[in-house]
Amino acid sequence: MTLRLGYCLPVLCTALLSLPPAIAQNAPTTPPVAAPAPPGARTPYKPKNLKVLPDNVDLRKVMRQFAGDLGVECEFCHTAPDPVTHRPDRASDANPVKDNARIMIKMTDDLNGKYLTLLAARKDTDTITCGTCHRGEKHPSIFVAPPRPEGNRPPGAPPAAIAPAATPPAK
Numbered sequence: 760m761t762l763r764l765g766y767c768l769p770v771l772c773t774a775l776l777s778l779p780p781a782i783a784q785n786a787p788t789t790p791p792v793a794a795p796a797p798p799g800a801r802t803p804y805k806p807k808n809l810k811v812l813p814d815n816v817d818l819r820k821v822m823r824q825f826a827g828d829l830g831v832e833c834e835f836c837h838t839a840p841d842p843v844t845h846r847p848d849r850a851s852d853a854n855p856v857k858d859n860a861r862i863m864i865k866m867t868d869d870l871n872g873k874y875l876t877l878l879a880a881r882k883d884t885d886t887i888t889c890g891t892c893h894r895g896e897k898h899p900s901i902f903v904a905p906p907r908p909e910g911n912r913p914p915g916a917p918p919a920a921i922a923p924a925a926t927p928p929a930k
């Protein structure tokens with residue numbers, strides 16, 4: 760095997776440098792130097808306690824969305840950071856709201872995956888998110904439809920009588 764490092768592609772060089780020493784020794788090479796990690800690179804956070812989200816989830820994005828959709832800080836669902844080290848323990852399940860949020864994640868998933876898919880012809884293919892219901896609130900508020908001044912006539916039906924002058928709504 761004649762490998763000339765001078766010509767090898769970066770990919771091949773990496774492979775070469777990671778060869779077991781016995782083989783690597785045969786190659787006429789300059790001393791192997793581990794490729795330096797790009798500046799600012801950190802080992803990605805490995806989640807320890809995911810029970811509903813997939814392992815490859817973009818936690819940063821999803822968690823920020825949860826917080827924004829509910830108008831809360833991380834601690835609404837997670838425990839407060841350690842008072843001494845100030846380090847948060849996001850894997851902890853000590854805050855019961857976290858388990859409730861898991862139920863919400865499953866519910867939202869079912870709404871999208873089980874129920875909306877049953878519609879014969881969906882007009883609106885936007886997925887339901889936490890914000891569809893929560894709209895920036897911890898607990899979604901009850902929707903109260905505005906009053907219908909024209910009564911409950913079916914659309915297109917002629918008016919039965921001239922409606923009496925609308926009384927101004929009591930405030």
Ligand code: HEC
Binds near residue numbers: 805834
């Ligand atoms: C609405 C509730 C909620 C909010 C707000 C929230 N999280 Fe989470 N977070 C969860 C749930 C639920 C899980 C666990 C998901 C699972 O079991 O698959 C989780 C898991 C995590 C994990 C993975 C922990 C592990 O090792 O298993 C991290 C990291 C995390 N959240 C960070 C954050 C950060 C940072 C914020 C604020 C920006 C935040 N979360 C806001 C509910 C929330």
Ligand code: HEC
Binds near residue numbers: 859863899
């Ligand atoms: C279909 C509407 C709907 C969707 C979608 C929805 N929620 Fe909720 N959520 C509710 C309602 C209603 C409540 C209030 C339940 C109660 O306390 O009776 C609630 C309550 C909560 C609570 C408070 C639980 C507690 O312990 O106080 C959390 C946390 C929560 N939702 C997180 C989420 C997250 C995260 C998502 C998206 C993954 C989500 N919700 C999607 C309707 C929804």
